[in-house]
Amino acid sequence: MAFKFKLPIMQSPSRQADKAVDDAQSTIMDSLQQAAAKGSRFRLPLIGDRPVAQQLQSLGTLFVFFLVVTAFVAWVDNRTATHGAAYTSASGQMRMLSQ
Numbered sequence: 001m002a003f004k005f006k007l008p009i010m011q012s013p014s015r016q017a018d019k020a021v022d023d024a025q026s027t028i029m030d031s032l033q034q035a036a037a038k039g040s041r042f043r044l045p046l047i048g049d050r051p052v053a054q055q056l057q058s059l060g061t062l063f064v065f066f067l068v069v070t071a072f073v074a075w076v077d078n079r080t081a082t083h084g085a086a087y088t089s090a091s092g093q094m095r096m097l098s099q
Helices: 013-025 028-038 052-098
Strands: none
Touching: none
């Protein structure tokens, strides 16, 4: 095992400016790849400090909740469309009967 012990060196202002330009040109994927190479992992904002099992349980609960909300919205949309079609049909029949 070889260890590299190096003392921090003082950088000139031109090198610092070059590094700032390199950082400004890097993409999000570059920073994520660098973080993965360093061994750091991405944490979710509210549940990142919990164990993985609890994270999956929380995410599963949120998924089911939003699935139910989506099903409810689809049901309301279908009901509204059906009633709208029935009202249109009834008004068309009334117009024909009134002539």
